[in-house]
Amino acid sequence: xxxxxxxRVGVFAFTVCLKxxxxxxxxxxxxxxxxxxxxxxxxxxxLQPPTTPTMVIKVYIASSSGSTSxxxxxxxxxxxxxxxxxxxxxxxxxxxxxxxxxxxxNVPEESRPATGNPLPPQIFNESKYCGNYEAFFDAREDNAVxxxxxxxxxxxxxEAEALLKKAQE
Numbered sequence: 001x002x003x004x005x006x007x008r009v010g011v012f013a014f015t016v017c018l019k020x021x022x023x024x025x026x027x028x029x030x031x032x033x034x035x036x037x038x039x040x041x042x043x044x045x046x047l048q049p050p051t052t053p054t055m056v057i058k059v060y061i062a063s064s065s066g067s068t069s070x071x072x073x074x075x076x077x078x079x080x081x082x083x084x085x086x087x088x089x090x091x092x093x094x095x096x097x098x099x100x101x102x103x104x105x106n107v108p109e110e111s112r113p114a115t116g117n118p119l120p121p122q123i124f125n126e127s128k129y130c131g132n133y134e135a136f137f138d139a140r141e142d143n144a145v146x147x148x149x150x151x152x153x154x155x156x157x158x159e160a161e162a163l164l165k166k167a168q169e
Contacts, residue, residue, distance in 0.1 A: 057081065057088040057130075057149055060103040060122040064094040073133040074121045080140065086149070093120060107132075125150040 059081070061074045081088045093100035107118040108129055123130040130136075130149055139148035143162050146153035153159035 055125050055151070057086060057151075058091050058124045058126070059088055060091045060093055060099060060120050060124070062094040062120045063092045065120070070120060077121045077123065077133065077136055080145070084145075086151070123149070 059074070059077055061078075062070060065071055065074075078088065078090065091099040091103070093103055103120075103122050104117050106124070106127065106129060107122055111129065111132065112118055118132065121133050121136075123132070123136055128150060131139075136145070136148065139145045143158045146157070146159050153163060
């Protein structure tokens with residue numbers, strides 16, 4: 001009786017995994033729970049989409065900044081990215097000297113302040129410089145954040161609709 005119950009549970013889970021492959025009413029019987037798990041794992045691995053490398057947006061921040069303006073700008077950028085489900089990585093220049101050095105070396109000369117070092121937040125797509133907070137803010141106001149970040153705007157977004165409208169003109 002126990003193996004019969006296990007088989008029926010297995011059929012349900014197997015059917016869920018395969019979705020529409022098994023016709024309703026057909027029963028699959030497994031000789032053991034291990035056989036079911038082995039088959040289920042093989043099917044799930046075939047259903048997984050192939051992994052493709054994705055670009056990561058990197059936001060260089062200072063976790064211990066004394067400037068409330070910088071803190072608000074950092075929160076604004078990261079809040080927007082999080083709310084729009086844009087994957088990003090925080091790179092803290094206050095806690096990690098390597099991050100600080102990398103950020104300073106990779107902000108293009110034309111984007112550096114006249115005096116001193118570039119201040120956070122600075123935004124990169126992998127190692128490609130996107131811009132600072134002001135550039136991000138302007139892109140957000142123009143509904144062009146995905147283009148600013150070097151990403152494709154998702155269908156249905158304001159930016160995608162604006163691009164479609166512009167292409168139709």
